[in-house]
Amino acid sequence: MRWKKVEYTGWGRVHQANGELARPERVSDILLATKDEAAPALGMRRSYGDACLNDGGKAIDMSRLDRLLSFDEDTGLVHVEAGLQFGQLLKIFAPLGWLPPVMPGTGFATIGGGIAMDVHGKNHHGAGSFGEHVTELTLATPDQRKVVSPENDAELFKATVGGLGQTGPILSAKFRLLKAKGDVMVVTERRVKTWEDFLPLLDASEATYTVGWIDATAWGDKLGRGILEEAETGGGLVRAAKRSKSVPVNAPGFALSPWVVRAFNAAYWRKVPSAGRTVVKPVDDFFFPLDKIHNWNRLYGKQGFHQFQCVVPVNAADQLRDMVDKIARSGLASPLAVLKRMGPGRAGYLSFPMEGYTLALDFRNTPQAETLMRKLEDMTLAASGRIYFAKDSVARPKSIPAMYPDLPKWQETVAKADPDGTYATDLVRRLKLRDLT
Amino acid sequence: MSQTWIILGATSTIARAFARLLAARGHSLVLAGRDQNELQIIAEDCKIRGAEQAEAVPFDARDAKTFDPILAQAEQCAGDVCVAVFVGSMPPQDEIDQDPSLIDGTVTDSFTGPAQFLTAIAPVLEQKGKGTVIGVGSVAGDRGRLGNYVYGAAKAGFHTYLSGLRNRLGRSGVHVVTVKPGTVDTAMTWGMDKLPFLAQPEKVAGDILKAADKKKDTLYTPFIWWPVMTVIRSIPEHVFKKLKI
Numbered sequence A: 001m002r003w004k005k006v007e008y009t010g011w012g013r014v015h016q017a018n019g020e021l022a023r024p025e026r027v028s029d030i031l032l033a034t035k036d037e038a039a040p041a042l043g044m045r046r047s048y049g050d051a052c053l054n055d056g057g058k059a060i061d062m063s064r065l066d067r068l069l070s071f072d073e074d075t076g077l078v079h080v081e082a083g084l085q086f087g088q089l090l091k092i093f094a095p096l097g098w099l100p101p102v103m104p105g106t107g108f109a110t111i112g113g114g115i116a117m118d119v120h121g122k123n124h125h126g127a128g129s130f131g132e133h134v135t136e137l138t139l140a141t142p143d144q145r146k147v148v149s150p151e152n153d154a155e156l157f158k159a160t161v162g163g164l165g166q167t168g169p170i171l172s173a174k175f176r177l178l179k180a181k182g183d184v185m186v187v188t189e190r191r192v193k194t195w196e197d198f199l200p201l202l203d204a205s206e207a208t209y210t211v212g213w214i215d216a217t218a219w220g221d222k223l224g225r226g227i228l229e230e231a232e233t234g235g236g237l238v239r240a241a242k243r244s245k246s247v248p249v250n251a252p253g254f255a256l257s258p259w260v261v262r263a264f265n266a267a268y269w270r271k272v273p274s275a276g277r278t279v280v281k282p283v284d285d286f287f288f289p290l291d292k293i294h295n296w297n298r299l300y301g302k303q304g305f306h307q308f309q310c311v312v313p314v315n316a317a318d319q320l321r322d323m324v325d326k327i328a329r330s331g332l333a334s335p336l337a338v339l340k341r342m343g344p345g346r347a348g349y350l351s352f353p354m355e356g357y358t359l360a361l362d363f364r365n366t367p368q369a370e371t372l373m374r375k376l377e378d379m380t381l382a383a384s385g386r387i388y389f390a391k392d393s394v395a396r397p398k399s400i401p402a403m404y405p406d407l408p409k410w411q412e413t414v415a416k417a418d419p420d421g422t423y424a425t426d427l428v429r430r431l432k433l434r435d436l437t
Numbered sequence B: 001m002s003q004t005w006i007i008l009g010a011t012s013t014i015a016r017a018f019a020r021l022l023a024a025r026g027h028s029l030v031l032a033g034r035d036q037n038e039l040q041i042i043a044e045d046c047k048i049r050g051a052e053q054a055e056a057v058p059f060d061a062r063d064a065k066t067f068d069p070i071l072a073q074a075e076q077c078a079g080d081v082c083v084a085v086f087v088g089s090m091p092p093q094d095e096i097d098q099d100p101s102l103i104d105g106t107v108t109d110s111f112t113g114p115a116q117f118l119t120a121i122a123p124v125l126e127q128k129g130k131g132t133v134i135g136v137g138s139v140a141g142d143r144g145r146l147g148n149y150v151y152g153a154a155k156a157g158f159h160t161y162l163s164g165l166r167n168r169l170g171r172s173g174v175h176v177v178t179v180k181p182g183t184v185d186t187a188m189t190w191g192m193d194k195l196p197f198l199a200q201p202e203k204v205a206g207d208i209l210k211a212a213d214k215k216k217d218t219l220y221t222p223f224i225w226w227p228v229m230t231v232i233r234s235i236p237e238h239v240f241k242k243l244k245i
């Protein structure tokens, strides 16, 4: 296998890695690469922080192994290689009336990355996490391929799903697609005036897909104002999506300065009429709204940005309100803040979801933002919540055991699967995830 | 009208992207190459993506015996037959300098093997009186360069062959497209330093299909390579020989 020396980053571009990457183009390549030297697998590096980095070491880029291996038209069961992107899956199957069961907010994420983070979508409250739909996966171990299912090896399965790639490269996975009414989304948008109105609306939503957008720059009596989006699949014609745009170079620092963000948020909020509205959108516009602008991460300039995402239990809603208030008063928040009701669904020992509310938002990479995020990490811990590894780049090791009570079980299984720690990544080292406690 | 596409070197990264585009149009695919396991996977992927049929067949540019079954199949094909050649190999020039016997294989893979196959299938295409032949050459064939002139020479030979084939087949309604990609992000270039205008295989595959639809004779892809090569071709040899580009 040929290894290429590269400098690479996660989506937030705060951390960097220098290392060697192999990029298998065929199955025999990956089996060879893993024999050569076991190294962590990477997808499209859509994780924000350092989960997809191995500084100073080797890693295997799985993005070219992206084939559909089989599809059963009667049951919707597909078998795909791990490098396939969610967006491709959607593009191929939506016209046939099928949807991936769960999709993260970017179509560029791969199925392998989706499993290793046990990703959630706008339907988490009903459909659960992606890993819950996976019936079988195949790992490339140094000596052979190993088929793992919840039936044949429940522990290894739970250590792999949401397991940050620590049990070895995932080659392929089987899961069932969901039958859809058509290939467009019927979306109802409603303005929400305050935080106090928001949570009951999220709790009561009966839609298949529900997500809340909040203006994290508004405070006082406007705190928590935002837009509630509820959607179902539908049939009918909709014009083809416009061609995507791209951010060619790093934006200057002022592009997302506080007053720009505040003005943007206020305008976005008013865009939805006070009486609400219903619109029909192409599926990819609804599921992957940000993908239309390629490399939008460059809007934050060279120094990069962070995303903070936490989930707290339902009874800690007031603590989450305090966090939003703190964020709004800091003036550091970006336009993109998402609030969602999560169900209990999770499939692995280290899966992020828990029944409760999840909040996600971006901060430009500044010392003030880092201090604020540390404070938010402490508040999350005090609220018995947890932070999301797919987004994190600043958390400290001491917070993790309480946030992830199944950590010892994961460690035990991973130690068996990879005794030498060859699949460790920068995030795993930073958070000391594999150091037995 | 149903089309059957014979793809030589179907495991190539660019070929895989091209086959997916054909699959989405519902065409039938004959995926020819040396790695049967891999070709089976590609065939299944193409079927799920909409190909009417897709099958893997053995093909080795260095073994003309492998051509016969494919030629026989083409003769029996009821609909239109099209051929796309992606076969090629580029051993590093310094390895060739050490071992000149590598030249034979390089020329066979990138030129004479595919040319033999195309010459053998030409009467079948003439008989049908329509169809398309796509030959993937390279900008490296436009000028002999320090870094890869044996590969470049093989590609230059292939370009000239394709131009002659176009002259011949054009008379019976069969169109020939010569494709000259610049640098493409595939296994062939993985690990090479700082390649200019590196293109993604999906982009190149899309350009190739568009060129075939529009019956273009020669395609530079991505387009930037057309002006770049126009300049490079026009540099006088006494100047060019001193350059390192």
Ligand SMILES: Cc1cc2nc3c(=O)[nH]c(=O)nc-3n(C[C@H](O)[C@H](O)[C@H](O)COP(=O)(O)OP(=O)(O)OC[C@H]3O[C@@H](n4cnc5c(N)ncnc54)[C@H](O)[C@@H]3O)c2cc1C
Binding pocket: A011, A040, A041, A042, A043, A044, A045, A046, A047, A048, A051, A052, A062, A082, A083, A103, A104, A105, A106, A108, A109, A110, A111, A112, A113, A114, A116, A117, A118, A119, A120, A121, A122, A164, A165, A166, A168, A169, A170, A171, A290, A390, A391, A425
């Ligand atoms: C705009 C945007 C929106 C997002 N929205 C959501 C969302 O709504 N919900 C959500 O849950 N997440 C969301 N994410 C996060 C994203 O879904 C995850 O970070 C996902 O893991 C990225 O997939 P990837 O293929 O890029 O993997 P990478 O980021 O490259 O890797 C992530 C982890 O998976 C491992 N991995 C990747 N491929 C393999 C493999 N084949 N075998 C073994 N391990 C592997 C890596 O080692 C690493 O630990 C979003 C990200 C962005 C940029």
Ligand SMILES: NC(=O)c1ccc[n+]([C@@H]2O[C@H](COP(=O)([O-])OP(=O)(O)OC[C@H]3O[C@@H](n4cnc5c(N)ncnc54)[C@H](OP(=O)(O)O)[C@@H]3O)[C@@H](O)[C@H]2O)c1
Binding pocket: B008, B009, B010, B011, B012, B013, B014, B015, B033, B034, B035, B059, B060, B061, B062, B085, B086, B087, B088, B089, B109, B110, B136, B137, B138, B139, B180, B181, B182, B183, B184, B185, B186, B187, B188, B189
């Ligand atoms: N990548 C670039 O920058 C670039 C630039 C200009 C032109 N090109 C040309 O584009 C074409 C596709 O290349 P690629 O970039 O996609 O690289 P690739 O993935 O390495 O493809 C090369 C293909 O040639 C096949 N091949 C080599 N020798 C063969 C033989 N004796 N018999 C049968 N098949 C043989 C290989 O098949 P196996 O599976 O059997 O090995 C492989 O499918 C090549 O002709 C290349 O010269 C590439």
